[in-house]
Amino acid sequence: MIWSNFGEILSKESRDIVGVMSGTSADGLELALTRCTGSGKRMKVELLKHSSIAFDRAFQDEVVATYNPFISGVDRVNRMNFLIGKTHARHIKSFLNSLAAPVDVIAYHGQTVYHDPADGSTLQIGEADFVSHETGLPVIFDFRKKDMVVGGEGAPLIPYLDWILFEDGTYAVNLGGIANVTYVSERFDGVIAFDSGPANCLIDLTVKKHFNVDYDRDGLIASRGKIDGSILETLIERDRDYFLRKPPKSTGREIYNENFLEGITHGKPEDLVRTLVRFTVHQLVESIRSYLPLGNEIVVTGGGALNPVMMEDLKTLSGLKVIVPDRVFLQAKEAMGMAVLAQEFLNGVGANVPSVTGAKQRVILGKLALP
Incomplete structure (x- = not known):
């Protein structure tokens, strides 16, 4: 050329x-x-x-x-x-x-x-x-x-697209390996976004280890498990330093990897998967409440949007309307x-x-x- x-x-x-x-x-x-x-x-x-x-x-x-x-x-x-x-x-x-x-x-x-x-x-x-x-x-x-x-x-890089696409007051959430959220404001300098922590990366590691699959398709493994309150408390405590950091902040697999789960004891592996789903959503929702202005609704993209267990937790914990766009757009x-x-x-x-x-x-x- x-x-x-x-x-x-x-x-x-x-x-x-x-x-x-x-x-x-x-x-x-x-x-x-x-x-x-x-x-x-x-x-x-x-x-x-x-x-x-x-x-x-x-x-x-x-x-x-x-x-x-x-x-x-x-x-x-x-x-x-x-x-x-x-x-x-x-x-x-x-x-x-x-x-x-x-x-x-x-x-x-x-x-x-x-x-x-x-x-x-x-x-x-x-x-x-x-x-x-x-x-x-x-x-x-x-x-x-x-x-x-x-x-x-x-x-994150995607908030610029979020600002173009979505209306004022929308929480644009992406649940890939890492979870991130954008608060969309009409004013460019009013846009706030950050990584809230893990989304699917810890879940993927766990299902690969225990079930020899790449990911929990349709949340079927999580749906068979129960939330372990003790494990959930341990995960929240391990994540405290990152959670308490005020935005701007971003993270990745350098933190959320096998070492993050080291020493976690559990019974049924399905229970660990279910607890990791709740941990992901808990950290996301609490981050929204702690660091973002009051919004109207949550629009979810990324692989986590295809996990019904994760989406139900998001509706329950947030109390907001949760919108999952068509599959093509979210991917x-x-x-x-x-x-x-x-x-x-x-x-x-x-x-x-x-x-x-x-x-x-x-x-x-x-x-x-x-x-």
């Missing part, structure tokens, strides 16, 4: 962008062909096509092992940067081949392998040059670091968020939310890889 061709993309108001997201569970890619028109609060965001691509178990295990600092040295991170890039590029190219019309750019989040906001650092890998070379398209990537450069946490939302960040990169508009991340200023997020 020559610069004149890229200049044509820059001059557009409306762009078709493929947003690509792989979350902390590293179980697959979400790809969302998103038409973004305009900028800021008035941006029109339209989902044209979505695809979920599951990774094989061996690749997922390789990625998750890279999170562990005790076994993952610089050699492993270096190797995985290229392996992830090659693997993601192959799946993205396959998605592009299924489309009827050309795409302008790819918005590529990559794979977070370590996030340490206390140290002011974060690392997303997955070599973007593989993606740009294999697809022949410009790739906007590495969206978190610029926010950290200006003193922010680099997370595609974060990938759509990447497309919106790329749109603002091309518009030259800062898309971090300083009231969310603690950054000193708005900055343009992302970097560019050309084919």
